Amino acid sequence: MTTDVDTPDDVLSAPRKAGFLDRQRIIARPGFNRWMVPPAALAIHLCIGMAYGFSVFWLPLSQALGPAPSARCPDLSLVAALFTTNCNWRVSDLGWIYTLFFVLLGCSAAIWGGWLERAGPRKAGVVSALCWCGGMLLAAVGVIFHQLWLMWLGAGVIGGIGLGLGYISPVSTLIKWFPDRRGMATGMAIMGFGGGAMIGAPLANLLMGAFKTTDSIGVWQTFVVMATIYFAFMMAGALGYRIPPPGWRPEGWSPPSAAGRSMITTRHVHLRNAHKTRQFWLIWLVLCLNVSAGIGVIGMASPMLQEIFGGRLLGLPDLSFDKLSADQKVAIAAIAAGFAGLLSLFNIGGRFFWASLSDKIGRKNTYYVFFLLGIALYAAAPSAAHSGSQLLFVAIFCVIVSMYGGGFAAVPAYLADIFGTQFVGAIHGRLLTAWATAGIFGPVIVNYIREFQLAAGVSRAQVYDFTMYILAGMLALGLIANTLVRPLADKWFMSEAEVAALQDAPASGQNGTTGSFGIGKGGLDGKALLAWAAVAIPIFWGLWVTLKSVIALF
Known part of the structure; x- marks a missing residue:
């Protein structure tokens, strides 16, 4: 005897209708502009x-x-x-x-x-x-x-x-x-x-x-x-x-061949395995060291400019920071705020410029530029400060901060090159623990070295010299880590069938044969x-x- 009533197994196996926020509801339709x-x-x-x-x-x-005194509780x-x-x-x-x-x-x-x-x-x-x-x-x-x-x-x-x-x-x-x-x-x-x-x-x-x-x-x-x-x-x-859709690619574009650009894979690593690879932790170090150096400078940009140049910011080269009056300190604080704003612009622009350049020269080469140029600039910063060249000093740190921002922007593409795109968002999420670490590590280095130097009697105009050399050394370590990044071994990659199962698509769709469907048109x-x-x-x-x-x- 049969019945049309669903059994519990039928109910459990019935596909659930995708909700408004679900991933299935936002797969692009033909004609969508990327x-x-x-x-x-x-x-x-x-x-x-x-x-x-x-x-x-x-x-x-x-x-x-x-401002009432009763509201002040210093203890x-x-x-x-x-x-x-x-x-x-x-x-x-x-x-x-x-x-x-x-x-x-x-x-x-x-x-x-x-x-x-x-x-x-x-x-x-x-x-x-x-x-x-x-x-x-x-x-x-x-x-x-x-x-x-x-x-x-x-x-x-x-x-x-x-x-x-x-x-x-x-x-x-x-x-x-x-x-x-x-x-x-x-x-x-x-x-x-x-x-x-x-x-x-x-x-x-x-x-x-x-x-x-x-x-x-x-x-x-x-x-x-x-x-x-x-x-x-x-x-x-x-x-x-x-x-x-799974397997989509821009019309007329073909993935780079493994022989031509071996640092860019066309395969995918599962999230559960990414952190088990040496490459993940090397890129973690690359990001952490690049960010630690940059974020330490950003956090101290305003006082650094004021203490190094002092009265020179007001056209009074004979007055050090300690000899300025209260009104003069207010005036140079306003100028230093402009310096912080300028660094912000280079932080923003660097994210787009360096990430776009990485498409041309490759992600690994881009980080080589960050570290080699960064080492040279940090090492040159004390000389620029002591020469009294305000313009040169500002230019050095604008470039440094642009590379700080560029490091953030280029690292997701670096991860996609090494680990593939299937789990790149989640892998990037785990890599951002490097940012959390750098957010503590970088400012601590700059702040505590500054306090130590001041306590030792070093003048404010020279108190950041040793810090710059320490930061250059951190970038040298990042350079070594970047040099050691290599393509992954085959054992780490998923098979086409595994990727297809994750994407609910036939395995043959992974080679891009699904075509463009008119999706992602240019312009x-x-x-x-x-x-x-x-x-x-x-x-x-x-x-x-x-x-x-x-x-x-x-």
């Missing part, structure tokens, strides 16, 4: 990149209860500061939010990178928007009730998780859409992360000025407005993501132009504001 994907990635990265600019809130928040412990409602917060206590950002970014990218590859970039982008913007709203509540622990939890922890997911969400997708221009594609997106503060910091200053009253510093209102704006942009970006059509305009307008506004502050430097 140039719609980079602005979607930029929309997310420009928002989460505000993490670099959060320091604009520290001074206003340190006066949240007003307050860190634990007490988390819960006090009667004492102003110290900048050092607020600064832990910045540390939490980048520690949680690296950790969340490493932990949930594998989930992202399965769930797809749209779902990851939505979760990122909820965490980053929701964290800002929770931080606003912390400001209203003067609870620092809520700010740490909201902006630092929850927001940091959103940073990690948002940062890696477009990487794998962009590399698959642009196999012919891997470096350029990831450089465009990661450029946005470097440029987020260029837009967000002046916007935050404008909003705080608009909301400030005699009873309010205007920060919680600024958090709410920025969270609302960012949520709209990030959701638009997440919903704009599309992924190519900018009307929709693509609108998408690019939506991210270009705030970028140009931030660029204009930054350039105005840089003018004071010269």
